[in-house]
Amino acid sequence: MAWQMHYTSARNGPTGRSGFQFTAETPGLPDRVRAAVAPFLAYRPPPAAPLSPGPGELAAFPVALLYDRVDGRPLLARSRYLGQDYSGRYGNFFAHAVVAEPDELEGLRPAELWDAPLWRAGPTALGALPEVPDLAPDAAFAPDALAEWLRGQPDLLAPLVDAVVTVLGRGHGRVVLVAADVELIARWIAVVSYSLPVAAAERLTFVTYSADPDGAGQRVVGTTPDAWAAAQYQGGPAFALGDPPPPHRPVSRFARTVAACWRAGDFAALDALGELALLDGADPPGPRALERAAALLALCRGEARVTPDEEAGAAALLARSGRDLPEWVWRDLVPGVPSMGVDLAVAVEDRARAAGAVDVAGQCALRAVTAALDDPSTRDRLPRRALPLVLRPALEPAVTSALAAAEELTDVAHIAGIAAAAGAPARPGEVRAAAQGRARVGAADVPAALAACPDAARGALLAGVVTGLAAADARTRAAVLGDRACDLLHDAARDDPDLWPSAPEVALAVLDSVGRRRPLHRVAVTADLLSLADVESVLPRPTALPRPTDPDRPPGPDRPPVDAVLERLWAAAPQPGECLELLESHAAAFGERPVLAELPSRTFARALGDADIGVEVLRLAARVRSAPPGPDADRDAAAVQACATAIGAERPDAAAEALAALADRGAGPLAEPAFGVAAGRLARRDPVFRAALLAAAPARLRARLGARWTGALPGRGGDPAVRHELIETVLRMRALGAADPALETWARTAVTRWFAGRRLEAHFGGDPALRSALRDLAAEARTGNRGRQGA
Template sequence: MAWQLHYTSARSAEHSGFQFTAVSPGLPPGAEAAVSPYLGYLPPPDAPASPGAAELARFPVAFGYDVIGERRLLVRSRYLGRDYSGRFGNFLAHAVVADPAELEGLRPIEFWRAPFWADSPGADLPGADLPLLEYPPPGDAFDPEALGRWLAALDHDPYSRLAALVDAVCTTSERLVLVSPDTEETARWIAVLSYSLPVPRAALLSFTTYTADPVACPHRVAGTTPDVWASLRTDQTAHRLDAPAPEHGPSRYAAAVTDAWRALDLEGLDGLAELAELGEDAFEGAAVLTALCLGEAADEEAQALALPLVRHPALPAWVWTRLPMDDLGFDLAAAVNRHCPEDVLARAAGERCARLVLATPALRSRTGDFALDDPAELVSGLGRQLAGAPSLPALAELTVVAERLGVPAVPETTRRCAFLLVNPRGDRAAVAPQDVVTAVETVAGTARRALLAGVVDGLERGGALLRREVLTGLVCDRLAGLAGECPLRRAPEVALHLLRSLAARHGVLGEPTLRLAEALPHNSAAEGLLAARDVPGEHDPQAAARTLERIGGALSGPAVQAVADALTGRSPAFRAALVSASAERPRDLLLHRWMETARQRSERFELVGVALRAPGTPLDGWVREQLRKRFTLLQLETYFRDDQKLRAALRELRE
């Protein structure tokens, strides 16, 4: 539950002056006393002493947040000027006291422009009731993507400043003072900082967008104005948001955060924060683990920081599948081997440890730190003949060992043995997916081409069930990366499986998927994906429609959906022209995808604009469904207020 309080200067039967003029019923005992220290407001020293209405609107808004006991406090204070007696100095402090569950999953700064805030006491009289708020709705001022674009457009190296702010919050307990004449800018920086932290950590970060006493205020992050800061005598440092950022050597976590913002990688930012939630001091380890999952190099000293996270029972499942086993140091690979719940990946980590032990004499005493199905077999298998290799990795290792010993490996033998290991006869189990990855990364040159030929041939002739079992995402990525060495033209079913896998994980229009498609000439599914790639780049709707019709093959459905996603940001006029020029099947696929994914209000309104410009499609029914809500109709009429033709079409569609 969330309770509201209004605090301002008013006249009452008991006394006159500053007091609580309205509260929600059932306010917890002691709440007014706990809230009171947060309710003051002093104007900046350079503000006009007797402001008019236009000047009042420019006074800074003090929006603050803190944790009080077991509850959360949001306060928004606005300067009102005169009070009931005509004296200047009045303000309205609107406070919300909420149970933590009411704000769960939200950053407090998201309530910056929440719809429930009052700008004036209105008709409130002392003792009046304010409604209880159940799950207070946040505002819509701080969309992370918009914040990222705003950050990129700033001067004075905003990413260096962000790194300094993140490190200050994560590694110190000092108060951060943000100085700006514009509280909106201060609020944006607090929002960027909040989105750079795990949600639980952001929920404990107290802040205010404006205070006239940033040195003594109770908040961890304090916003203030230049005239306030200039009037203070203090040794405390402040971040002047309109000045160059201070020199700062960022921590790994701060560097990872700024890299994510710079690339506008919001998914990566969320993943980084998710890992940082796993411990009080997990920030640096989270950065290292994220870097590894992105395929970036990390030495063993850095990997040691990630060890507590890999051993944590709540480690997100996505980490296991993204860890590059071939790049892990021994300690991290051993931790993955011991703690990964996926048998295939744990076995892959164990095999990584085994390879490191075999290649590094200093590690040969640490065979007890990881588990293998049969480590003795792996060691003794090095002396076997190629034709008797028990596994695909053993075949690859034996090939390498034979080359090192000067015993040339016969490519045809390697190809034939690889085929039999992938597509075995009798009751022998099929090759494990990680075995394929290990094998192709172990060998190189002619030997790898021969091994790949056997693997691909075995999978092509082994049937769909075998391909589903062996061609995991990791295997598909490796084979796609070696498409120039794989005989995929002679294995259309394997090629299609690889395309499906990459499209599902990297996106139909993702670089890995399209790179594989380019390596598969005369493949209908690949040609359809390449056609889908070209549609979003067309500026002429007619040309885009023609290109859209070239999308065919087994992946035509997902390809058209990907095109729809890529075109979501185009103008309603362009999309409507494309819809009008397209054949029925691709048109309907586009429309159903847009209807399915239009979750934000702005996206739905733009889609209504498409429907009004291109009537007579399945969109008409979708729009009528939207118009059943009277409030939505009023919003749409306002949205199209400058286009009478579209407003008329909207009314006609409703009727």
């Protein structure tokens, strides 16, 4: 039901008092509603209006039609200036208010009631008013009548709609309309109301006239020029309706659409706009929802000038619509499918698929893929799913064009991935050609591209990268071949042995990088390098590094390219197992390439330097001796074997024979370290073996061995047992009839120290013969008798 109320200044109202009051109302009006309505009922004449207007002047005073909400119900109030009240004082006005239930205004815009039949021009003498039977609108404010009127008005609608939408979306502020004729204001308010979805129009509170636009609480406030001139307004946009339109400024898609609908009298489009805005789910639809709705309507109507951002907004609206999308929407969108962007095509596809329109969904899916191929920025938003079989051939030209236009190697990989996911894999030759072109100019992030590339296209992509880099200049090639790229290319070459021979420059760079950084792969890298021997002649001969075994050799362009990389690869001496594996797999290369031929000797030198003559070292030495890669390697292997023989000999004379071989002048540069390792290990043998070894050795060898042993003794504070064993060795050597002056001199010095002598006496206390020999040696030291001088 709808209640009515009359409000004016009366001598005797229902309450028996005088003054402004409710003079009549519909019975049953709740007190709280009456109290809520009262603050909205006020009227002050414009500043320039006559102070004592006559009957003819009163008709020119502005009518204030107000729409607001009280207690959850719509409030409509129409106020007119009456001039004098019952006492003859000026300032009296009459307000006719209607409070309705929300459904009473269904299908009706409040502004339509501007001059509706329900309004009374003055108070009634009856105290009770009937319920309002029907809220019949003003026929002059019907949409078609307003459209006709609007044709003669300035082009204000688009900026006015934008201003109102902004205020509604913000939830505070107001838009002021200024005109001497407030019916003009009412008409503009009505046009704006019709332009909004119903839910938004319900929240568009307004008053057609206020003498105080600063204090009015409605979203749209009308006023007169004289009242506006006196106002100190800071609240937002204002429009002088009688003036020329303001300078052009950008307006929203929604505002432009609304203005176009009114110019064309296309009220169906306005209704469609409101229907689409509701799909966003906001209540009421805000500026974003209205903008998206306008963009979607433009797409439904095939408009060409829809920006990518607007299209994305329309796609978002479709995605939010669920199953509530009107059937006409996606059907109207079908003609525009060939020009859709990715997001919109995907959204329409989903809606069409849900509606069972398989053909439309397929066309949208095809468009989404082709659009993503054209626009790299959208590819991550494209769902990866196969196209219907019948549509896949139509994708092939788009894939071909996209590959030809790819700017980066990663673009090539993404394009191949999109095509593969759609069920129409790119042709390998086209992938290879595109990758080759990108790699040649350095537009190639190999790790990122391989990460994005589908498995089926990896071979073609890699082949193109390698071929392109082979044709690139050295600077470009070096920029592309970072460490990670080299690792990936090297791993790929294991699965495709034909990758390197076609691009030896690339192979050298990759193998050089991998070998230097991944020591465990040096043997495999060497094999790959040697496989390039057949194409080595076409490679430039780089400046070589000095050999590790010949650091004084000046660098120069005298080394084959593969050897130059091998030098860097084996800058650190190989482990015995590595060298043995190389020698067994590539024996011929050892004879052809000095950088490999010297590896066994470097391996032996490393092992001797570490005093580690293990099984693998001996296996390498045996392999070298059985088929020497060169005389130096054979000689050094013999030194290692002699060292091992001396260390492991069961008989002293055999050890002496092996040491004698190492002492030979022709034993080579490793003989000295080999002799030192053997001497050190033999020093651990018991004194009986060591004395027999000394006795079996020639005098010169005996002296050299003795010097090694005495030189390795610990200093003071060290383990005395080591010294005791060496003295015992000297005593036993003398007993065998052999002597070494230097060794015996050391022994005499050692036994003359009082504390050392006492400990030696105790040490040999269990062996009378050694104890007697010790006393003889001590006596020689005291008398100066040097004993035997060698045997």
